[in-house]
Structures are given as C-alpha cells and as structure tokens.
Amino acid sequence: MTRRYWNINLKEMIEAGVHFGHEACDLVFDAASQGKSFLIVGTKKRAADLVASAAIRSRCHYVNKKWFSGMLTNWSITKTRLSQFRDLRAEEKMGKFHHLPKRDAAILKRKLSTLQRYLGGIKYMTRLPDIVIVLDQQKEYIALRECAILGIPTISLVDTNCDPDLANISIPANDDTMTSIRLILNKLVFAISEGRSLYIRNR
Structure with a gap:
C-alpha cells in the first residue's frame, strides 16, 4: 500500500x-x-x-x-426480538413444537435457528x-x-x-x-x- x-x-x-x-x-x-x-x-x-x-x-x-x-439505536425493537427468541427457545425445550403440525413446527424451527444465528450472542442482554x-x-x-x-x-x-x-x-x-x-x-x-x-x- x-x-x-x-x-x-x-x-x-x-x-x-x-x-x-x-x-x-x-x-x-x-x-x-x-x-x-x-x-x-x-x-x-x-x-x-x-x-x-x-x-x-x-x-x-x-x-x-x-x-x-x-x-x-432501536433498542426497543431489538428487545422485542430477543423476547420472541427466548420464548421460542423455552417452547422448544418444553417440547411444544412436537404438538404442532409438521409444517408449523418446521417454520418455528427455522425462525428459531435464524434468531440463534444472529441474536444468540446477545440473548441475555437486557439493556x-x-x-x-x-x-x-x-x-x-x-x-x-x-x-x-x-x-x-x-x-x-x-x-x-x-x-x-x-x-x-x-x-x-x-x-x-x-x-x-x-x-x-x-x-x-x-x-x-x-x-x-x-x-x-x-x-
């Protein structure tokens, strides 16, 4: 250079x-x-x-x-996404996905996977x-x-x-x-x- x-x-x-x-x-x-x-x-x-x-x-x-x-800068939106992420994780751990139709369960699993990929590192960040x-x-x-x-x-x-x-x-x-x-x-x-x-x- x-x-x-x-x-x-x-x-x-x-x-x-x-x-x-x-x-x-x-x-x-x-x-x-x-x-x-x-x-x-x-x-x-x-x-x-x-x-x-x-x-x-x-x-x-x-x-x-x-x-x-x-x-x-749009922390309120990020907090909402994190809350959704935590709720989905909890539902998966409790086995709730198994009680859903296969298509619905697959959609939620893909959404959870995407949230984990991009927000997994801040999932415990509350502020x-x-x-x-x-x-x-x-x-x-x-x-x-x-x-x-x-x-x-x-x-x-x-x-x-x-x-x-x-x-x-x-x-x-x-x-x-x-x-x-x-x-x-x-x-x-x-x-x-x-x-x-x-x-x-x-x-």
Missing part, C-alpha cells in the same frame, strides 16, 4: 510507538470491577468462532454474524451495553456510529486505513490477521475476567 492511501495520523501514531492496548485493558478492568456489561462485535467470517469463545469465556455479549442496523469492543472499524462502522449516537464508550482495533478518532480508544493493529486479533482480544477479555473476579469478591 502506498503512502497516499494511509491515514497519516494513525501511521504517525504507529511510527511513534504509541500503543493504546494498556489503556484499553485498564478501562475494561475498571469497568468490569464495577459490574459493567460489554458487547464484542466482530462479524468477519474467519473471526466468528474466536469472538464467540472469547466472549463466552469472559461472560460478555457478542455479535459475530451480522450487525443489523438499529440493533442498539444497552456499557462498553462496546469492535474488531474491525471499517466492517463494523454502523455499530460504531450507533454507539457514538448513544454515547456508549467504544474500543476499536484500527488498521492503517482507519480513522482512530471514531472510537474512544483505538488500538493500532492489523485487523486482517487472526494472530493480531487473537492477541489483542485475549488481553482484553483477560482484563475483563480479572475485573469481574474483583467485582465478585467485593460484593
């Missing part, structure tokens, strides 16, 4: 050796120690499993398939998150904009073609390599887990 395509501010930040990983870890640790909630957003196909496992490990909410426009972690600024631009509108603090990995000012804390990283994403995400969720442990001990 030639210089003219680079975001100059970010390039200068990288060349100067300025790293915001520690600042981000301090932020999430402090927030977790106060019982705050987190949402991790990373919808790149190859990062989907990593996002899910890291979020589950640190008891965070996550979106790893597709970000639906208005997921946060807006306190902090949102974004793994790819360009791909998750809508999520970042929604957070900005709502005043939700954000942490974002930013590559050389990104704008570091779009997030509250931007971490310079190559968001195209799994090694880079895994390293930073693991550090963040470790800090969250440590903060949660402190919160539990102090309750």
Whole structure:
C-alpha cells in the first residue's frame, strides 16, 4: 500500500510507538470491577468462532454474524426480538413444537435457528451495553456510529486505513490477521475476567 492511501495520523501514531492496548485493558478492568456489561462485535467470517469463545469465556455479549442496523439505536425493537427468541427457545425445550403440525413446527424451527444465528450472542442482554469492543472499524462502522449516537464508550482495533478518532480508544493493529486479533482480544477479555473476579469478591 502506498503512502497516499494511509491515514497519516494513525501511521504517525504507529511510527511513534504509541500503543493504546494498556489503556484499553485498564478501562475494561475498571469497568468490569464495577459490574459493567460489554458487547464484542466482530462479524468477519474467519473471526466468528474466536469472538464467540472469547466472549463466552469472559461472560460478555457478542455479535459475530451480522450487525443489523438499529440493533442498539432501536433498542426497543431489538428487545422485542430477543423476547420472541427466548420464548421460542423455552417452547422448544418444553417440547411444544412436537404438538404442532409438521409444517408449523418446521417454520418455528427455522425462525428459531435464524434468531440463534444472529441474536444468540446477545440473548441475555437486557439493556444497552456499557462498553462496546469492535474488531474491525471499517466492517463494523454502523455499530460504531450507533454507539457514538448513544454515547456508549467504544474500543476499536484500527488498521492503517482507519480513522482512530471514531472510537474512544483505538488500538493500532492489523485487523486482517487472526494472530493480531487473537492477541489483542485475549488481553482484553483477560482484563475483563480479572475485573469481574474483583467485582465478585467485593460484593
């Protein structure tokens, strides 16, 4: 990539050796120690499993398939969908689908499968998150904009073609390599887990 395509501010930040990983870890640790909630957003196909496992490990909410426009800014609609999702899950577990005509049961199963795919990572989210972690600024631009509108603090990995000012804390990283994403995400969720442990001990 030639210089003219680079975001100059970010390039200068990288060349100067300025790293915001520690600042981000301090932020999430402090927030977790106060019982705050987190949402991790990373919808790149190859990062989907990593996002899910890291979020589950640190008891965070996550979106790893597709970000639906208005997921946060139209929270009342999202809450309604989540309520429908939870109701369908409960009905399936109780075996209610077995008492329905095959066609109706098949329709509900497909609907449940779709909801699980796209909302499974936020099924326990009852309110807006306190902090949102974004793994790819360009791909998750809508999520970042929604957070900005709502005043939700954000942490974002930013590559050389990104704008570091779009997030509250931007971490310079190559968001195209799994090694880079895994390293930073693991550090963040470790800090969250440590903060949660402190919160539990102090309750």
